[in-house]
Amino acid sequence: MAIKDLPKEEYVLQGNAACPGCPATIALRTVLKALGKKTIITVPASCSAVIQSLYPKTSFSVPTMNIAFEAAAASASGIKAALHAEGKDDVTVMVWAGDGGSYDIGLQALSGALERKTNFIYICYNNQMYSNTGIQRSGATPYGAWTTTTWAGKKEKAKNLAEIVMVHDTPYVATASIAYPTDLYRKVKKAKGIEGPKYIEILCPCPPGWRFDMSKTVEIARLAVETGSWLMYEFEGGKLTFNGPSKGIIEGTKEAKPIEDWLRMQGRFRNLTDNDIKEIKNELKEGWEFYQKKS
Amino acid sequence: MKIIDTANNVVALAAKMARPKVIAAYPITPQTTIVERLAQYVESGELKAEFIRVESEHSAMTSCIAAEATGVRTFTATSSHGLLLMHEMLHWAGLARLPIVMVNVNRAIGPGWSIWSDCNDSMSQRDTGWLQFYCSSNQEVFDTVIQAYKIAEHKDVQLPVMVNYDGFILSHTSMPADIPSQKEIDDFLPAYTPEWKLDVEHPITHGNIIGPEYYMEVRYDMQISQQKAKKVIKNVDDEWNKKFGKSHGNLIETYRCDDADIIIVAMGAIGAEAHASVDGLRKKGEKVGLARLRVFRPFPKEDLQKIAEKAKLIVIDRDISVGIEGAVATEIKASVDGKVCGFIAGLGGRDVTHKDIMRMYNLAKENKDGWYSVEVR
Numbered sequence A: 001m002a003i004k005d006l007p008k009e010e011y012v013l014q015g016n017a018a019c020p021g022c023p024a025t026i027a028l029r030t031v032l033k034a035l036g037k038k039t040i041i042t043v044p045a046s047c048s049a050v051i052q053s054l055y056p057k058t059s060f061s062v063p064t065m066n067i068a069f070e071a072a073a074a075s076a077s078g079i080k081a082a083l084h085a086e087g088k089d090d091v092t093v094m095v096w097a098g099d100g101g102s103y104d105i106g107l108q109a110l111s112g113a114l115e116r117k118t119n120f121i122y123i124c125y126n127n128q129m130y131s132n133t134g135i136q137r138s139g140a141t142p143y144g145a146w147t148t149t150t151w152a153g154k155k156e157k158a159k160n161l162a163e164i165v166m167v168h169d170t171p172y173v174a175t176a177s178i179a180y181p182t183d184l185y186r187k188v189k190k191a192k193g194i195e196g197p198k199y200i201e202i203l204c205p206c207p208p209g210w211r212f213d214m215s216k217t218v219e220i221a222r223l224a225v226e227t228g229s230w231l232m233y234e235f236e237g238g239k240l241t242f243n244g245p246s247k248g249i250i251e252g253t254k255e256a257k258p259i260e261d262w263l264r265m266q267g268r269f270r271n272l273t274d275n276d277i278k279e280i281k282n283e284l285k286e287g288w289e290f291y292q293k294k295s
Numbered sequence B: 001m002k003i004i005d006t007a008n009n010v011v012a013l014a015a016k017m018a019r020p021k022v023i024a025a026y027p028i029t030p031q032t033t034i035v036e037r038l039a040q041y042v043e044s045g046e047l048k049a050e051f052i053r054v055e056s057e058h059s060a061m062t063s064c065i066a067a068e069a070t071g072v073r074t075f076t077a078t079s080s081h082g083l084l085l086m087h088e089m090l091h092w093a094g095l096a097r098l099p100i101v102m103v104n105v106n107r108a109i110g111p112g113w114s115i116w117s118d119c120n121d122s123m124s125q126r127d128t129g130w131l132q133f134y135c136s137s138n139q140e141v142f143d144t145v146i147q148a149y150k151i152a153e154h155k156d157v158q159l160p161v162m163v164n165y166d167g168f169i170l171s172h173t174s175m176p177a178d179i180p181s182q183k184e185i186d187d188f189l190p191a192y193t194p195e196w197k198l199d200v201e202h203p204i205t206h207g208n209i210i211g212p213e214y215y216m217e218v219r220y221d222m223q224i225s226q227q228k229a230k231k232v233i234k235n236v237d238d239e240w241n242k243k244f245g246k247s248h249g250n251l252i253e254t255y256r257c258d259d260a261d262i263i264i265v266a267m268g269a270i271g272a273e274a275h276a277s278v279d280g281l282r283k284k285g286e287k288v289g290l291a292r293l294r295v296f297r298p299f300p301k302e303d304l305q306k307i308a309e310k311a312k313l314i315v316i317d318r319d320i321s322v323g324i325e326g327a328v329a330t331e332i333k334a335s336v337d338g339k340v341c342g343f344i345a346g347l348g349g350r351d352v353t354h355k356d357i358m359r360m361y362n363l364a365k366e367n368k369d370g371w372y373s374v375e376v377r
């Protein structure tokens, strides 16, 4: 499938309030194309609550419930239960949450909904920090990254939420990138057809937060995958499958591009020392080894 | 049908008979037996509803909000710390204008873990936009839960309702109650038709960012609806009375107030206890009456003004707004002309018997008030 084959319908409308070059908007456009009209989305506090634009207007053309920051997954359980009670089981319920609302404050509700086996799709668009409140560190912020609460660079590495989700015995877990829209589309389509909780995490490089020019969003997203900094995979029936360039990197058949290429493009990594870069390379290697053993 | 059962079991029965489609709840003493009973109703198929076994009260309220927004009737129950954990979502439900019905079993707040009765849990939610009822018997609990749906869903109201009663004093005490048939309840409370809902055929966005040019109107509308609710509560109570021969006194229940020089104002179980004290004092020739606040939000200002014009008021609060006084006393002082003596009593489940109330009455006659029995001995 090529990009030109994606459905023409747009559910994220023009004139919305996103920054130019916003990765979250690119991702949501693709995701909603895959889910179609019979979808209800629930959105916790995040950039996406702003991207919708101001009341009384909206730029999302599927029913949208805004909810408190830590509450997204619980609201999906409520919507799904109500739909089920009304016999409307053909409607997809999707959470559309940032990494802050997923990794940190919303983790308890997410874990609860996964364990209860709520039949929904939880999508975390991961821009690796809190954007809405102006670039603060989150549990997904990588080691060394500048944010307004880590001026000297974050001292801890990111947690791995997808792994936490997998150990909940979740039927479908996938990671994706906005640089590979047809892969994302396919994964969302597949998730839609699976019963139970589904989790998809999309890497979303954010120009103001990562400090790069808004024309470079897709380029940076692609380089994240090509350098092995972001891995794209699917986890289904206990089996892990890597996709795109990640497959070669994990199987050792393809050499990853140097991580420096990716780091150097982003102002948030401007103050990295040589030691920091060594630390990041070590972390990368450990990550790959972890997945080599797993897959 | 006459039954003898605890308030918690009576609530579960009332909730079942109101036919909610989604229940989401988390256990906490002394509310737990409500949740257990409802889970049993759902699992046995006696109640056709979805029961979401959430991981916290915050999620319980969130799930109810989301389900209600999807167009179905919902129910939940909680107490104390559970209610406090919901605080953010209580505001959310109020501002979203969702007619959720929740039972709160009044219980004290820690530290110093206390499972006994105390109204600080619900009183600290008074600004969330929820209507608040305080019940004084298991019969009233049943009647109020059913009425609550009709009031909440009324197009003039469209606000959530919290039904409160004292932990253990009512929650775990068996009392007789008359229960109408399901058919009678169905006639009284027809199926829910939402004013708006999340619907893929008619997509809307609910709750996106709202600028200063609209926000005040949203709040103002809530205020107007709370005022309109006073009439709706009266009408619903009248209808209930006509159908089932029972009234618990609309917004306030008055007892022997007509010729009273002093009127005791209290809520919940203390309000019920004060009934006995009024009789006792009347026997001694005292011209005393009782005004039991059945509804705290909307605040029955007009009804209280009427009684305050003729009598001195003794307000007994089982709550304290630390740094000032009992919350009910403050609100009464702010809304009526007349003499008001305020007592804080019964916090953390401290027993308040009719003899204590008679003593407070005698202290108030000497114009004393304060913390009973901590400082006024």
Ligand SMILES: Cc1ncc(C[n+]2csc(CCOP(=O)(O)OP(=O)(O)O)c2C)c(N)n1
Residues within 6 Å of the ligand: A045, A046, A047, A048, A068, A069, A070, A097, A098, A099, A100, A101, A102, A127, A129, A130, A131, A132, A133, A138
């Ligand atoms: C209880 C609570 N705490 C804090 C906030 C403030 N807040 C709103 S959005 C946000 C950050 C969101 O970050 P993320 O989930 O990563 O989404 P993004 O903004 O990056 O899209 C914060 C801290 C809030 N709305 N609610």
Ligand code: SF4
Residues within 6 Å of the ligand: A017, A018, A019, A020, A021, A022, A023, A024, A025, A047, A051, A127, A131, A132, A206, A207, A208, A209
């Ligand atoms: S801050 Fe980043 S994620 Fe948020 S709207 Fe702007 S580009 Fe999109």
